[in-house]
Amino acid sequence: MSVAQVVATPEALELIERLAAKHGPLMFHQSGGCCDGSAPMCYPDGEFLVGDSDKLLGHIGGMPFYISTSQYAYWCHTQLIIDVVAGRGGMFSLEGPEGRRFLTRSRLYDDAEWRWLQDSGLAPST
Structure with a gap:
């Protein structure tokens, strides 16, 4: 078994x-x-500096997806599940x-x- 922590819809993959x-x-x-901080933000790779308070959750469309640890x-x-809807994206999002x-x-x-995520060390054991 393998479980992705972040996935994208076909529409999101097309936009990516x-x-x-x-x-x-x-x-x-x-x-x-x-x-804007509550939506996933899309940047050119390396434009947003990730740090110790960010976790690489996975990849969508081959692109890294980070989340703040909080x-x-x-x-x-x-x-x-990253999806796409009509509307204007975040001010700094591509x-x-x-x-x-x-x-x-x-x-x-x-x-x-x-259980698989916990056993793989990808999720906290509670």
Whole structure:
């Protein structure tokens, strides 16, 4: 068994591919807070400096996806599902001019998935 902690919908993958064609390699960061900080932000790879308070959650469309450790503490029991909806993206996020924006949805892991994540050291043991 293998469980991805972050996945993307086909629509999100299509937008990622379009953005990568325009901007080159990308990276994502899911921080916490209000406004733009509550949405996944898309940057040219390396433009957003990640630090000790960020965790590499996985990759979507081949691009790294980070989450702040404080947000991860709240969302660790869920798989993040990155989707796309109509609207303007975050001010600093690359999808802003595209008329679509990334959106984070989530689902709870089932018991077997959660055990696998814990046994693999990818989730906290509680």
